[in-house]
Amino acid sequence: MSFYGLVDGGDASLKSYLNNLSGVDQVGAEARAAMLATRSIKTSSKRWAIDTAITMVDLTTLEGADTPGKVKALCTKAVRPDPTDSTVPSVGAVCVYNDMVSVARTHLDLIGGQHVPVAAVSTAFPSGRASMVVKIQDTQDAIDAGAAEIDMVIDRGAFLAGRYIDVFNEIVQIRQVCGDKAHLKVIFETGELVTYDNVRKASFLAMAAGADFIKTSTGKVAPAATAPVVLVMLEAVRDFYEMTNARIGVKPAGGIRNTKDAIKQLVLVNETVGPDWLNPKLFRIGASALLNDLLMQRMKMDEGYYSSPQYVTMD
Amino acid sequence: MSNRIDVKKTYKLYINGAFPRTESGRTYEIKSAKGVFVANPCLASRKDLRDAVVAARAAHSGWNKATAYNRGQILYRIAEMLEGRRAQFVDEIMQLTDVTKVKAEKEVTDSVDRLVWYAGWTDKIASLAGSTNPVAGPFYNFTIPESMGVVAAIAPETPSLFGFIDVVAPIITSGNTVVVLASTKAPLSAMTFAEVLATSDLPHGVVNILTGKKEEIAPWMASHMDIDALDISGLPAKQHGPIKVAGAENLKRIHSFKSADPGRIIAFMEAKTVWHPIGL
Numbered sequence: 001m002s003f004y005g006l007v008d009g010g011d012a013s014l015k016s017y018l019n020n021l022s023g024v025d026q027v028g029a030e031a032r033a034a035m036l037a038t039r040s041i042k043t044s045s046k047r048w049a050i051d052t053a054i055t056m057v058d059l060t061t062l063e064g065a066d067t068p069g070k071v072k073a074l075c076t077k078a079v080r081p082d083p084t085d086s087t088v089p090s091v092g093a094v095c096v097y098n099d100m101v102s103v104a105r106t107h108l109d110l111i112g113g114q115h116v117p118v119a120a121v122s123t124a125f126p127s128g129r130a131s132m133v134v135k136i137q138d139t140q141d142a143i144d145a146g147a148a149e150i151d152m153v154i155d156r157g158a159f160l161a162g163r164y165i166d167v168f169n170e171i172v173q174i175r176q177v178c179g180d181k182a183h184l185k186v187i188f189e190t191g192e193l194v195t196y197d198n199v200r201k202a203s204f205l206a207m208a209a210g211a212d213f214i215k216t217s218t219g220k221v222a223p224a225a226t227a228p229v230v231l232v233m234l235e236a237v238r239d240f241y242e243m244t245n246a247r248i249g250v251k252p253a254g255g256i257r258n259t260k261d262a263i264k265q266l267v268l269v270n271e272t273v274g275p276d277w278l279n280p281k282l283f284r285i286g287a288s289a290l291l292n293d294l295l296m297q298r299m300k301m302d303e304g305y306y307s308s309p310q311y312v313t314m315d
Numbered sequence: 316m317s318n319r320i321d322v323k324k325t326y327k328l329y330i331n332g333a334f335p336r337t338e339s340g341r342t343y344e345i346k347s348a349k350g351v352f353v354a355n356p357c358l359a360s361r362k363d364l365r366d367a368v369v370a371a372r373a374a375h376s377g378w379n380k381a382t383a384y385n386r387g388q389i390l391y392r393i394a395e396m397l398e399g400r401r402a403q404f405v406d407e408i409m410q411l412t413d414v415t416k417v418k419a420e421k422e423v424t425d426s427v428d429r430l431v432w433y434a435g436w437t438d439k440i441a442s443l444a445g446s447t448n449p450v451a452g453p454f455y456n457f458t459i460p461e462s463m464g465v466v467a468a469i470a471p472e473t474p475s476l477f478g479f480i481d482v483v484a485p486i487i488t489s490g491n492t493v494v495v496l497a498s499t500k501a502p503l504s505a506m507t508f509a510e511v512l513a514t515s516d517l518p519h520g521v522v523n524i525l526t527g528k529k530e531e532i533a534p535w536m537a538s539h540m541d542i543d544a545l546d547i548s549g550l551p552a553k554q555h556g557p558i559k560v561a562g563a564e565n566l567k568r569i570h571s572f573k574s575a576d577p578g579r580i581i582a583f584m585e586a587k588t589v590w591h592p593i594g595l
Contacts, residue, residue: 304538305535305538305539305540305561305564306361306365306368306535306538306539306540306541307540307541308539308540308541308565309372309541310540310541311540
């Protein structure tokens with residue numbers, strides 16, 4: 001493994017790589033995120049943003065109470081979010097627990113949703129508290145069942161204890177399991193990493209270890225995808241691109257519930273890494289309730305009056 | 316001679332139990348009956364209406380599930396709080412409408428009495444409007460009136476307090492939540508009444524109050540798909556036609572009334588029929 005020539009896979013080189021990172025200006029990051037959140041996106045730009053955001057949604061259900069029926073309904077919605085309007089694009093992916101991957105894949109193929117990938121949350125999601133053998137098996141199961149994207153969680157305990165090499169090796173091993181069959185998204189659970197410096201460190205660690213995407217949160221812990229955290233991760237992606245020419249994707253997840261929030265995320269992307277990242281291959285939004293709000297806003301723009309949750313499907 | 320600087324009051328909207336400024340940042344000027352500047356209330360926009368409807372929709376399930384007895388207690392509590400601030404309401408009514416103190420006091424008294432009257436209706440309306448129906452089979456068959464959901468309302472210009480309460484109280488009596496546009500020229504009573512509501516144990520979002528222009532807000536109320544019914548008592552009769560057309564898309568129930576009447580409660584309820592086998 002080359003690790004982009006940044007580290008050699010040993011503890012010492014990883015430590016020196018991470019220690020050489022510049023720190024994050026907390027006040028500056030929060031101020032910049034707040035400033036970008038005041039941008040107003042209207043009319044045709046808003047229409048474009050809504051459709052783009054729909055293609056970026058990882059439509060998610062991660063509940064203990066998930067049933068095959070619910071997952072199938074979600075898949076149907078993913079392929080054609082508004083049954084009455086065929087101009088609405090399909091979402092970016094369907095995100096489910098491991099045991100629901102085959103249900104989702106089979107149903108998507110059945111209804112003409114071959115273009116919609118299934119993402120699985122693996123490695124003892126959401127806590128990540130399991131042995132490496134179990135995590136690898138977990139990932140392998142998901143890929144065998146047809147998952148094209150793996151959302152893994154890092155071991156936050158190891159990261160906070162300073163055992164960066166353990167976290168690094170974990171990502172490298174899962175990356176190997178994924179091979180060329182699945183995209184790897186690495187979840188940091190930024191709400192548990194406490195500082196922006198840790199978020200930046202985790203971002204560089206994951207990117208060097210071979211992550212295709214870096215993702216903020218599991219959705220099980222608050223705060224999740226706050227604007228400053230996403231900004232810090234996008235800046236890390238931008239700096240990493242300058243160092244290595246590798247384009248790494250970003251996926252905020254958790255707490256993005258309405259169109260306004262989603263458009264704010266797109267503004268952050270455009271202003272930080274540029275319009276190349278305004279693409280579902282490089283930016284995704286993990287959400288469930290968001291899609292309905294996007295559809296209602298889209299109806300409002302088409303029909304000229306405010307819509308109601310009664311006119312979109314229930315989750 | 317006091318050197319103390321006047322504490323001027325900022326009149327804001329009442330949405331989801333909070334007092335936000337309008338999203339649009341706009342205000343308009345209101346003057347007393349004698350033409351003296353009084354205040355700059357918010358000129359609400361359609362987006363304030365949208366936010367208020369979201370709050371009202373979220374509040375509906377809780378308010379609808381509250382027992383009729385509990386809703387009655389809260390309406391009575393509102394009447395108590397209004398009674399306690401009588402002097403302020405009398406002042407504001409006199410300031411904006413050219414009426415005598417006796418008339419202003421009567422308006423406040425009538426308002427309190429009207430609230431108490433509706434408080435009494437909460438646990439009686441179901442037996443008045445509901446029925447047990449004879450059916451050709453071994454079943455009980457009941458018709459039960461239920462609240463509709465989110466109702467929008469336009470309060471009349473005058474009387475600014477009594478008219479406002481006469482519109483709002485019957486709507487919330489049955490368990491609906493309401494978004495109401497106050498009198499344009501005399502909005503102070505409604506905005507001060509919001510402070511009464513905020514201290515009356517009324518759950519947030521059950522009553523949401525906007526101030527602004529009828530011709531700007533009413534069409535958006537009519538076309539909004541998440542508003543189930545509309546009370547246009549405060550709108551001039553010649554504007555009723557276009558509003559009814561705009562409200563047809565989601566089969567909105569649109570009514571206007573001239574006086575107090577238990578029918579005002581029933582107008583914003585819908586009947587549910589329940590079948591139950593006899594002998595179980």
